[in-house]
Amino acid sequence: MFLLASVYASSRLLVGAILIVAGLGVAFLTWRAGVSQASVKYELQMPGGLKVDSIKCPNCGAGLDPSKMQLKQGAPTIKCSYCGNEFEVAEEPKW
Helix, strand or coil: CCCHHHHCCCHHHHHHHHHHHHHHHHHHHHHHHCCCCCCCCCCCCCCCCCCCCCEECCCCCCEECHHHCEEECCEEEEECCCCCCEEECCCCCCC
């Protein structure tokens, strides 16, 4: 903008050149620093006690080990070691 406005005032040409050099410098430093990935830690806090009776695969019906449950995209999932099916574990109400 300052370079375009330099038609009206020549002092804006100097300001425009300084801003372009500063912008290129910031872009170079950002590129040089590289991209780092942030690690995300999910932590579940359940009110009261939590007891897992048994988990069965909905595909083959095999019993699964609850200690192999993982959080993926904020939902507890488990992979069946028998058929390879990966599914989201949902708590069903016991009424």
